[in-house]
Every structure is written in C-alpha cells, then in structure tokens.
Amino acid sequence: MDMFHLYQENRVEGESFNQVMGGVMATQAGWLDIFPxxxxxxxxxxxxxxxxxxxxxxxxxxxxxxxxxxGNGVSPLSGGPARSFNHDFFTPQPIKGARAYYMHGILHDWSDELARKILEMQRDALTPGYSRLLIHDHITPEVVAHPHTIAYDLAMMVMVAGEERTESHWSKLLKSAGNTIVKIWSSPLAVQRIIEAELDVQDFPILS
Known part of the structure; x- marks a missing residue:
C-alpha cells in the first residue's frame, strides 16, 4: 500500500497530512506570485x-x-462558482476545455511511468491551441541545486519513489505524453517554478 492509499483509508491521518501540506504551502511564495x-x-x-x-x-x-x-466565478463547471469533487487523476479528466489545468506538487510524487499516465489522462480534456498545463514544481538544476530542492528530491525518493526533475527531464516527460513546453515561469520569491505547457500540435494536429 502506498502512502496516498494509506491516508485515504485512514481519514484522521489523511486530514492531518492535508493540513500540514497547507501549512507548508502557506510559508512559500504562491503560484500567483510566479504566473501571470x-x-x-x-x-x-x-x-x-x-x-x-x-x-x-x-x-x-x-x-x-x-x-x-x-467576480469571475472560477469554476470547474461552466457558469458556476468554484466547486470541489473527488477524482482519480489516473482516470480521464472529466472537465473538458478549461483554460488551464494546474498541478502543484503532484508529478514529483510519481515515477516517470506514472507521471506520464497522469499527463495522458488530461490530454483529451485539453483544447489544442487554447488549454494550458501549469505544472508548479521544483526544477532541479543540473549542478548546485538549492538545499530545499535536494531535500525534496530525497524525501520523494524515500517516501513515494518519486523524484524532482531537471528542465531537460521535464521536457522529455511532457513530450512523451504529447505536450510541449511554452515557457517556464519563475520568481525570486519562490524556490519552485511553473512550467506552462500545451498539446504538441505536431503530435496532436488541429483539424479544420
């Protein structure tokens, strides 16, 4: 049983984990400080x-x-306020055609094989030329990584068999799932960065 299934079956521990992660995120520069x-x-x-x-x-x-x-009613469903619901991201994304699909600290929890599957499950929901993937995660430099990033890399390896990735590693992973990097956003206030990606139209042609 992996850590996430353990927390799912043990609600008290799962809620504690969510609260801890919320506290960790609250001490860091938010994604609104990084991405326009x-x-x-x-x-x-x-x-x-x-x-x-x-x-x-x-x-x-x-x-x-x-x-x-x-005043904008940010919504996973057309025309309504923001809503939350349970969804297994190893199954196809049910919300189609959003402007952006955001993942914060998700893919570093998983091996390349499983991270690729998560990305592939979003693919059919993306509108070519319009929808964006926003991946908010560490990007490990090839040399001299930030101690925070190194600590996360070791923690991911030990706890969930995941890993932090270099820019070239991210690019290869995204490409394997039919996506291409548009831009990588950063801020001097943040250790993590945001990868903006979209469907690779050469691999996923737009039909007229």
Whole structure:
C-alpha cells in the first residue's frame, strides 16, 4: 500500500497530512506570485471553465485564485462558482476545455511511468491551441541545486519513489505524453517554478 492509499483509508491521518501540506504551502511564495494569472481570466472563453486544480488537496491554491478574481466565478463547471469533487487523476479528466489545468506538487510524487499516465489522462480534456498545463514544481538544476530542492528530491525518493526533475527531464516527460513546453515561469520569491505547457500540435494536429 502506498502512502496516498494509506491516508485515504485512514481519514484522521489523511486530514492531518492535508493540513500540514497547507501549512507548508502557506510559508512559500504562491503560484500567483510566479504566473501571470490575470491572463487566464482575460483570455478564457466566457461560457467555459477557467481553471481546474488537479489534486488540489484542501484547496489553498484555488482559494488564492478566487480571492484574486472575486467576480469571475472560477469554476470547474461552466457558469458556476468554484466547486470541489473527488477524482482519480489516473482516470480521464472529466472537465473538458478549461483554460488551464494546474498541478502543484503532484508529478514529483510519481515515477516517470506514472507521471506520464497522469499527463495522458488530461490530454483529451485539453483544447489544442487554447488549454494550458501549469505544472508548479521544483526544477532541479543540473549542478548546485538549492538545499530545499535536494531535500525534496530525497524525501520523494524515500517516501513515494518519486523524484524532482531537471528542465531537460521535464521536457522529455511532457513530450512523451504529447505536450510541449511554452515557457517556464519563475520568481525570486519562490524556490519552485511553473512550467506552462500545451498539446504538441505536431503530435496532436488541429483539424479544420
């Protein structure tokens, strides 16, 4: 049994884990400090979902986005306020055509094989040329990594057989799932960065 199934079956421990992770995230620069989030709302289809927070835990990231855009009804469902629901990200993403699909600290928990499967499960939900993947995670430099990143890398290896990845490693992983990197966003306030990616239209052609 892996750690996540253990927490799922033991609700008290699972809730404690979620609270701890929320506290850890609260001490770090948020994703709104790294990524130009205003563009998501400004360029989103008015009758479609704006943001889907995949594996969002207790919702600290989506809540920050809602606070920054109180009048925009950030929603996983067209036309409504933000809502949460249970979903296994190893199964196909049910919310189609959102402006962005956001994953914070998700893929580093998994091996390349399983991380690729998670990415592939989002693929059919993405609208080519419109939807973005936003992967908020550590990007390990090839040499002289930040101590925080090294600690996370070791922790992921020991606890869940996961890993932190270099930029070239991320690029290869995304490419294997039919995506391509648009830009990598960073902030001097943050150790983690945000990879903005989209469907690779050469691999997933847009039909006219």
């Amino acid at each position: 989030h205003d563009t998501l709302v400004a360029t989103a289809n008015k009758d479609g979902p704006v943001l889907v927070d995949i594996g969002g835990g207790i919702g600290h990231d989506i809540e920050r986005f809602r606070e920054a855009h109180p």
